Amino acid sequence: MRADESGPEAPDPAEIEDKAVRLLARREHSRKELQRKLRQRQYPESLIADTLELLEQRGYLDNQRFAEAFIRERIGKGHGPLRITADLRERGIKDGMIRALLDAAEVDWQQQAAVVRERRFGTAPPANRTEWGRQGRFLAGRGFSAEQVRRVLGDGRGDD
Known part of the structure; x- marks a missing residue:
């Protein structure tokens, strides 16, 4: 397939539309994601824009x-607001x-962080600073804020 629009090998707009619809049938895509996938298939930019x-x-x-x-989906996987954003x-x-959609989701992010922590580390609080740091890094990597992590893990003054 050629990237330009001239010549006998120019793609049919219906072909691009069909490919895009098949991608959307598998799962929802953002405009940017679908545009990127169509570009990877080297469809002409103007036809991609028209199709979108x-x-x-x-x-x-x-x-x-x-x-x-x-x-x-991401809330269900235990991700926090920073990572989702x-x-x-x-x-x-x-x-x-x-922001509007995260607010509309009405998630208690501190509770979400607590559930994610418990699922990974159990119910016992971190025994020492090293363990606190390990659990804190895990929650931060999942996209929870430093404040949410502190509230879930406590002050981190365990024995070391």
Whole structure:
């Protein structure tokens, strides 16, 4: 397939649309994700843009619907708000939409962090500073804020 639009090998717009719809049938995608996947297949930029516009008009491609599904999935996997936000930004979702959707999810992030910690480390609090640090790094890596980590783990003054 050629990247330019001229010549006998130029892709048919219906081919691009079909490929995009098949990708969307597997799972929701953000506009940026779908654009990247179509670029990887070396479709012409103008046809990609036209296809994405058409899919948005038809309601097949919707960044808000994608972000809602993404947030639900990531909460279920035990991710925190910082990681979810970063992942959505990477996928082209605007900060205002991210904040609104995270607020609408009505998650108690401290409770979420406590559940994630307990699932990984059990119910006993960290026995010492080393263990506190290990659990804190784990929760931070999952996307919980320093304040959420402190509230879940306590002050970290265990024996060392």
